[in-house]
Amino acid sequence: MTTPFRDGLPRPQRPTKIDEANMKKIPIVAFCFIAQMVLTESSGWAADARHGEQIAHRWCADCHVVAPNQRRPTSEAAPFATVARRPGFNAEQLAFFLLSPHPKMPDMSLTRAEATDLAAYIKSLSR
Numbered sequence: 081m082t083t084p085f086r087d088g089l090p091r092p093q094r095p096t097k098i099d100e101a102n103m104k105k106i107p108i109v110a111f112c113f114i115a116q117m118v119l120t121e122s123s124g125w126a127a128d129a130r131h132g133e134q135i136a137h138r139w140c141a142d143c144h145v146v147a148p149n150q151r152r153p154t155s156e157a158a159p160f161a162t163v164a165r166r167p168g169f170n171a172e173q174l175a176f177f178l179l180s181p182h183p184k185m186p187d188m189s190l191t192r193a194e195a196t197d198l199a200a201y202i203k204s205l206s207r
């Protein structure tokens with residue numbers, strides 16, 4: 081039996097055992113959330129070459145030959161396939177290169193994921 085308050089309203093319910101158990105889970109759930117965010121961020125290195133190809137067509141094709149079927153642009157910039165076939169080509173180094181502003185090249189303000197995707201796409205051109 082619940083004792084009514086003086087104004088006659090029923091007493092607000094105390095949290096049940098189940099509620100308390102759920103409250104204790106909140107830090108665990110929050111931790112999983114953060115862990116997932118961190119993992120997703122670092123899996124920026126699980127590059128998406130198809131996305132890189134889209135970026136290349138949109139932002140790089142003015143100056144670079146970004147695909148085998150593209151006609152040569154009027155620029156001294158190296159075709160991406162040439163870059164990819166160079167000895168010692170390294171996609172991670174290329175991604176870092178793309179993140180730092182480069183003389184003669186506009187600063188594209190690429191995100192790390194975009195740079196990684198571009199590098200993966202350029203790497204795929206070496207085959």
Ligand code: HEC
Binds near residue numbers: 135140183
């Ligand atoms: C405005 C023209 C322009 C645009 C747009 C441009 N680039 Fe370049 N890029 C150049 C030029 C010019 C060079 C040669 C730079 C040099 O020799 O210092 C270059 C060099 C590079 C190199 C080094 C090539 C080498 O010979 O080692 C890479 C890699 C590269 N660009 C990637 C990209 C990517 C990826 C994009 C798109 C996000 C892009 N560029 C957009 C003009 C451009």
